[in-house]
Amino acid sequence: xxxxxxxxxxxxxxxxxxxxxxxxxxxxxxxxxxxxxxxxxxxxxxxxxxxxxxxxxxxxxxxxxxxxxxxxxxxxxxxxxxxxxxxxxxxxxxxxxxxxxxxxxxxxxxxxxxxxxxxxxxxxxxxxxxxxxxxxxxxxxxxxxxxxxxxxxxxxxxxxxxxxxxxxxxxxxxxxxxxxxxxxxxxxxxxxxxxxxxxxxxxxxxxxxxxxxxxxxxxxxxxxxxxxxxxxxxxxxxxxxxxxxxxxxxxxxxxxxxxxxxxxxxxxxxxxxxxxx
Numbered sequence: 001x002x003x004x005x006x007x008x009x010x011x012x013x014x015x016x017x018x019x020x021x022x023x024x025x026x027x028x029x030x031x032x033x034x035x036x037x038x039x040x041x042x043x044x045x046x047x048x049x050x051x052x053x054x055x056x057x058x059x060x061x062x063x064x065x066x067x068x069x070x071x072x073x074x075x076x077x078x079x080x081x082x083x084x085x086x087x088x089x090x091x092x093x094x095x096x097x098x099x100x101x102x103x104x105x106x107x108x109x110x111x112x113x114x115x116x117x118x119x120x121x122x123x124x125x126x127x128x129x130x131x132x133x134x135x136x137x138x139x140x141x142x143x144x145x146x147x148x149x150x151x152x153x154x155x156x157x158x159x160x161x162x163x164x165x166x167x168x169x170x171x172x173x174x175x176x177x178x179x180x181x182x183x184x185x186x187x188x189x190x191x192x193x194x195x196x197x198x199x200x201x202x203x204x205x206x207x208x209x210x211x212x213x214x215x216x217x218x219x220x221x222x223x224x225x226x227x228x229x230x231x232x233x234x235x236x237x238x239x240x241x242x243x244x245x246x247x248x249x250x251x252x253x254x255x256x257x258x259x260x261x262x263x264x265x266x267x268x269x270x271x272x273x274x275x276x277x
Contacts, residue, residue: 139167
């Protein structure tokens with residue numbers, strides 16, 4: 001018998017995830033309940049958007065073994081072989097302006113980083129601004145935060161969807177990304193990964209940080225962000241060609257980049273790459 005609240009829409013749901021909701025309830029997390037498990041879906045973020053329109057409650061979460069239209073930032077496809085990753089989206093009903101979405105993305109990344117550190121104690125997962133978790137420069141997880149808005153009043157924030165994809169069991173990546181991707185299995189080969197623990201740990205940590213940071217800014221987690229910041233002190237370059245030294249993340253989630261002797265510039269969005277590799 002499946003735990004109450006778990007809805008399996010297809011038959012091929014791996015058993016490692018079936019008790020995740022009960023574990024979240026034991027920890028008192030408001031996120032991850034109810035938990036919808038699907039073997040195949042187009043996109044868990046799209047599932048969450050549909051759920052928001054249908055009145056789904058704060059914390060409702062969709063998990064899929066496989067996505068046929070999974071995406072990252074800017075619509076890039078997120079590739080994950082069936083059953084090898086942890087793919088989920090959580091619906092948040094939070095009172096905040098859309099300008100606070102970068103805070104949520106960084107909090108989600110920090111939650112994933114902490115969960116992966118527990119799953120792979122010998123590794124050093126880090127946050128690559130604005131929405132990736134990397135290990136030794138290789139991408140292990142990505143975060144996609146999207147706003148669900150209403151028609152009336154125009155553009156009013158209805159809900160926030162936090163989509164997360166973590167490479168868990170994958171050991172062989174497609175040739176075009178093999179040199180820049182990694183997984184929990186690769187960074188902790190002697191420690192079998194538990195997807196339910198990753199899910200529970202991530203949601204519990206995000207739940208604990210969410211309300212205070214939305215109210216008061218990322219300064220509340222500044223020390224943790226700085227310790228995990230993969231770009232800190234490194235030479236970076238923007239899509240527009242601007243270069244400088246990354247010197248931290250401010251309370252609103254902007255990347256601070258020193259391009260001269262004056263006040264650091266605030267980069268609020270866009271792709272960032274290392275200027276010197």
